[in-house]
Amino acid sequence: MPLSPERVLDVRDLQVSVGDHLVAVQDVSFQIGRGEAVGLVGESGSGKTLTCRAVLGLLPTTGEIDHGRIVLGDGADAVELTGARRSTWDQVRGVRLGAVFQDPASYLNPSLTVGHQLAEQLRVKAGLSRAAAHRRSVELFTEVGLHEPESVFHQYPHELSGGMLQRVLIAISVSCEPELLIADEATTALDVVIQAEILELLRRLRETHGLSLLLVTHDLAVVAETCERILVMYGGQVVESGPTAEVLGDPQHPYTRALMDVATIGNWERRTLDVIPGQPPAAGERMPGCRFAPRCRYAAAACVAGPVPLVDLETEGRSARCARLGEVLTESALEEVSA
Structure with missing residues (x-):
């Protein structure tokens, strides 16, 4: 399998087991090039999400990588993620590697305003001052298409719609200019109009931020519109890939x-x-x-x-x-x- 130039992600011979050594993902290899969008498709249970969780270091407690390699970046900037220490993940997740998921409300703290949560990310990961983090948060909320971003900054998750919450999560995910964004069924729970808007947002962010994208979905039409390459998974294996x-x-x-x-x-x-x-x-x-x-x-x-x-x-x-x-x-x- 030819390698993508300027790789941002290289997954090799990945095998993941869950529970009592049940192999759920097997012999999965793929690469993502800089600025490239790759679609990962297949029915529920095909291993798409588990593959992404392995890349993100967020496997369930019963999950384990049996063998294989996951490398983020290329050349001198490459980081081996397989078996990485917590300190390595702290330097990678939210900084070089971002993620958005199907139910954004589940990934936001209901007791904190969405602006506080974005600003905290910028203060911890990017080292900004409180005032600078506030300003940058409002800028990011504007960039992801949230109207009246200063007002949104002070709102709680339960006060926002599903589409607005997904924009908030995208803003948090791209706030530190990651190399790769993993979008796992990020548009599935949205109506078709909002889905189209979120896909257009991801396309625009790829252009303006030089972002690479791994888009997990069951919708071939979404992949056809969004991605240059496609990986088809079934039964925990990649069964076909290509442009x-x-x-x-x-x-x-x-x-x-x-x-x-x-x-x-x-x-x-x-x-x-x-x-x-x-x-x-x-x-x-x-x-x-x-x-x-x-x-x-x-x-x-x-x-x-x-x-x-x-x-x-x-x-x-x-x-x-x-x-x-x-x-x-x-x-x-x-x-x-x-x-």
Whole structure:
């Protein structure tokens, strides 16, 4: 898999277990280049959030990185995050690495004003004085599109809408000019109008701050609009990756094709809702071959005979994990199935 130039994140052979040594994320490798937006997609339980939590050093108490490497930055500025000490995380989280999540209210202290919480971040992480932190907080609230930012500064989380809270959390996350922002389902709980505004905000912040973005979502339309590259996860593994337009335009893994079939992307007039039959494997479930095989219309003996590697394709930057790669997703095969 080719490396992105000027990497801000390099994840190699990551394996994460939860509970009683149940492997929930396995053989995950990817890189994010400076200023690049990468979409991480897949059904619930595919390992997207656990992968992000590993990068952020926020695994649940039962979670553990079994092996692999997570490196933030490149060259002399590179920091090994796997097994990092608390002092290292204090220097990285909120400074070089930011994050926003699905329910912003859960990540804000209800007993403190949102302005106090942003100003505290600037005082602790950026070393600003109280007055300077106040001024910079108001500037950031303005930048993320909050009207009457001075008034918002003095409001509590319960006084703000979900969209406003998400803007507050984004302001906190970018306040110290991080290299990478991880947005984990950051627009899922918002209505479509506010969702579009938040996505536009993230796009603008990428341009003005030189920000790299890891966008976790189940919405392919959001990825198509926002991200240059896409990673498709299933059963704790990356099953396909590559430039977004190429992956969505010509998917090489049956799971990616199945996601396209159930999405509304490019087909807004469709009235029926397709589904992928069956259920994803449970975390830690042992399977000898392809984890998607029980739900795959193309599954054959080769698919369950043994582990299926992630293979680099002829197109630079593209890879897929399929035992029948190149056999089943040709145009003629798809026409035969739909006939």
